Amino acid sequence: MGVMNMLQLILAFIGSVCAGILFNVRMEKLFWAGLSGALGWITYSLLHTATGAVVIPIFLGAAVVGLYSESAARLLKTPVTIFSISGIFPLVPGITAYTAMQFLVENRLEEAAGKIVETLACAFAIAFGLMLITGIFRFAGRLKEQKIR
Amino acid sequence: MRTLCCLQGFVSIKKANGECESFSEIMRIRNRNVNLHRIELVNTFSRSLKDEPLPYEIAIKILNEIENTPQFKLHIRILAAGIWAFVFTLLFRGMFSEGLAAAFMCMLAYLIKSKISEIGFYEFLEFFVSGMLTALISLLAVKLFPQMNVYKIIIGSIVTFAPGVAIANSVNDALRGDIVSSLAGIGEAVLVVAALGAGVGIALIIGLQWV
Numbered sequence: 001m002g003v004m005n006m007l008q009l010i011l012a013f014i015g016s017v018c019a020g021i022l023f024n025v026r027m028e029k030l031f032w033a034g035l036s037g038a039l040g041w042i043t044y045s046l047l048h049t050a051t052g053a054v055v056i057p058i059f060l061g062a063a064v065v066g067l068y069s070e071s072a073a074r075l076l077k078t079p080v081t082i083f084s085i086s087g088i089f090p091l092v093p094g095i096t097a098y099t100a101m102q103f104l105v106e107n108r109l110e111e112a113a114g115k116i117v118e119t120l121a122c123a124f125a126i127a128f129g130l131m132l133i134t135g136i137f138r139f140a141g142r143l144k145e146q147k148i149r
Numbered sequence: 150m151r152t153l154c155c156l157q158g159f160v161s162i163k164k165a166n167g168e169c170e171s172f173s174e175i176m177r178i179r180n181r182n183v184n185l186h187r188i189e190l191v192n193t194f195s196r197s198l199k200d201e202p203l204p205y206e207i208a209i210k211i212l213n214e215i216e217n218t219p220q221f222k223l224h225i226r227i228l229a230a231g232i233w234a235f236v237f238t239l240l241f242r243g244m245f246s247e248g249l250a251a252a253f254m255c256m257l258a259y260l261i262k263s264k265i266s267e268i269g270f271y272e273f274l275e276f277f278v279s280g281m282l283t284a285l286i287s288l289l290a291v292k293l294f295p296q297m298n299v300y301k302i303i304i305g306s307i308v309t310f311a312p313g314v315a316i317a318n319s320v321n322d323a324l325r326g327d328i329v330s331s332l333a334g335i336g337e338a339v340l341v342v343a344a345l346g347a348g349v350g351i352a353l354i355i356g357l358q359w360v
Contacts, residue, residue, distance in 0.1 A: 008240065015236040021229035022309065024186045024220050041240075079192045082185045085314060090240065094313025095304055097338070101346025105354075119316065127321040 005042065012041035012090050019089035025082055032072055036087030040065035044091055054118070055125045061091050062129025070137045084130055093122035181272075181337070183314065190215045223263060230309045231256040238305035247297050250290050251305025258283045258306055273344040276310060280348030283307060288356040303349055310345060312338040 016037020020030045044061035048054065069083030100115035194211060203211075220226075234255035238248035262279040266272075287302045319334030 011236045011240055015233050015240070018229040018233040018236070020185075021221055022226060022233070024184045026186050026189070079189055081188055085183070085185060085318075088317055089314060090237075092313030092317050094311030094316070095237075095308055097313065097316060097342045098304070098307060098311045098345055101342045102350060105346055105350030120320075123316045123320040126317045127324050130321060131324055 005046065008045050009038050009042050012045075013038035015090055016041075016086050020086045023085060025086060029076070029078060029082060032076065033083055033086035036065055036068050036072070036083045037090050039068050040087045041090045055121045058091050058122050059125040059129045062088055062126040063133055065091075066130040066133030070133055080134070088126055088130070091122075091126060093119045096122060184220070186218060187215055190218065223260075226263075227256050227259050230259040234305045234308055237308045238301060241304075243301045243305065244297070246294070247301045248305065250287070250294075250297060250302045254283050254286055254290070254302060254306035255309055257286065259309060262310070273340055276341050276344035277348040279310065280307060280345040281352045282348075284349040284352035285356060288352070288359070299353075303353075307345060307349065310341070312341045315341075 013034045017030050017034035019037065020033040025033050040061040043064045044057045047057035047060060051057070065084055065087035069080050069087055072078070072083050073080040096115055096119045100112050100119060103109070103112035103115060191212075194215065198208065221229075231252040235248040235252040238251045239245070243251070258279045261282060262275055265275050265278065283306050284303055287299055287306065290302065291297055291299045315334050315338040319331040319338065322328075322331035322334065
């Protein structure tokens with residue numbers, strides 16, 4: 001891992017801690033929320049620089065965030081949402097949506113359409129990534145329950 | 150995931166002497182925000198409710214207490230918004246100076262927006278006004294330091310208001326089958342983006358001729 005990646009990891013961690021503060025996560029869980037964001041972002045960033053794609057790295061980043069937050073939620077006895085929301089914060093397509101609107105205002109309609117599609121694709125990638133992991137965890141839980149019976 | 154935006158809608162079922170009575174309370178929600186600590190508290194509360202049912206009055210009292218749990222102080226939130234703007238600008242390959250400018254602008258915009266919402270105003274007008282002010286001040290900054298890029302500063306300073314989490318969450322809700330809440334979320338996110346974009350766009354159209 002190079003210096004740039006290390007820097008990005010630290011920046012993403014700080015950013016997610018700030019997101020946690022803005023979303024009012026309690027003090028003692030801020031560190032874990034920040035770690036979630038850092039892991040998700042570094043996955044996205046490494047894959048994005050390696051392949052140049054956008055949607056699949058976001059999907060895998062969201063999957064990593066989901067994996068982390070499901071395990072952390074079980075270990076720390078906290079709802080999953082606390083880690084997953086702060087974790088997807090750096091990946092989320094808020095600025096893409098805003099750029100689409102800016103292109104619309106500037107009458108650059110084709111670029112705007114491209115950005116809108118990109119926003120939707122990123123949102124779906126994040127949702128599918130989180131959901132895949134949640135689904136696997138739920139399924140495993142159900143299986144365990146049935147075995148106990 | 151609905152609890153993210155609306156907390157006050159609450160239905161409770163009381164069991165007394167084996168009879169089932171149901172109370173439902175419906176409220177109109179004016180202020181929506183994301184408050185993860187409240188989610189945690191409501192989550193633990195509803196789990197404890199499953200184990201031992203409480204009378205309606207006590208349950209409502211506990212929920213009101215949860216609603217009034219303290220948030221982070223305003224200056225800490227402003228600082229966090231500023232740091233996030235700085236980090237975002239650096240993550241998306243902006244210059245150091247642009248990051249600093251974006252952080253300053255973002256803190257200013259956050260302060261203005263929270264002051265406006267304290268006074269009480271239409272929610273979308275808040276976004277419109279804060280977007281417009283941010284763009285105007287960014288134009289001023291670029292006028293003073295011409296080596297910076299206006300768009301990068303504006304994007305960095307507006308990133309805390311952009312409803313990215315809302316969009317991702319709504320899609321997540323839709324995939325889980327909560328269609329109504331997902332459509333409401335997407336609608337709100339589109340309106341917020343439109344308000345922000347319109348504010349910034351108008352300021353840029355006026356300002357770029359002057360710069």
